[in-house]
Amino acid sequence: MAEIDQTAIRSLRSLILAGERYRQTVAEQTGLGITETQAISSLITYGDRGQHELAVDLGLSSGASTALVDRLERQGIAERYPHPTDRRRTLVRLTEQGLDVVRRSGDWLAAALRDVVPPSEMGRLAETLTTIAEQLNQESSRLAAKEDVSREA
């Protein structure tokens, strides 16, 4: 059992590394920075959001988030638009050009998923990957919260 767990941990570690290498490749292929392509991924995955929420999601400070969205706008990848009721907030959405990056990079991800399981099992695999992502996010949140507590102590 423990042996299988170690194998599973190793497989997830290698997938995370492969994801980071993919991220660099996407950045090089599109001429964008690492953080820009992460923001694009985050926006398409979780939808339009305010800069603050985007910053928290990517682990950035508010100042870095302002600079990030500045770069995205300058490159025509995303754009700011006002929050309908809260005039403090600025929401961010992908432009057509940003969606094009999503489509191209999505094709490259599809290549990584080709033939790993029979088509009939692809739906179940997707559910499994999503569950792992959710539990990994939960674990990250748990650890980040623990650090905050120790800081206050």
Next chain:
Amino acid sequence: MAEIDQTAIRSLRSLILAGERYRQTVAEQTGLGITETQAISSLITYGDRGQHELAVDLGLSSGASTALVDRLERQGIAERYPHPTDRRRTLVRLTEQGLDVVRRSGDWLAAALRDVVPPSEMGRLAETLTTIAEQLNQESSRLAAKEDVSREA
């Protein structure tokens, strides 16, 4: 079919994002930088290597690789040792302290894998994750090579 593919692509994208957030959390929890923890992951996953191979793996320049290994040595995480036959090369290996980071961060990964599939299917899941990682790496290599060609043209 195409619909399932889009779902699968979305699930992989979210897992890659979760992996990047996990990376940041590990860096914060250990007091190391992002690149340092990537190097640790790479060394434990693919074994000891020369600085050049490590640099290629992480997408770094040779100068950045020197600075990286300098930092790892200063923090007691890894150490240089001479290649047995090629005196140009310097190999890098994790110290006991580096292995401790591997163990701690491995526990956090284990938490993400808990209960996603029955124990009897964990071995098969590990194989699937490893295959996805390999194919994603292949795709990254293919794209990087394509860029090199276009540069020469």
Next chain:
DNA sequence: TATTGTTATACTCTATAACTATA
């Protein structure tokens, strides 16, 4: 000649902190 690694310089990106506007 090609490869591995080091050094020096400039640049990009981010954190911090002080600030404005709105809730």
Next chain:
DNA sequence: TATAGTTATAGAGTATAACAATA
């Protein structure tokens, strides 16, 4: 008072290029 976002400054990390040592 608290929150969202901007700006200015300083610092960390990287790419580039020139270099030394070895294959």
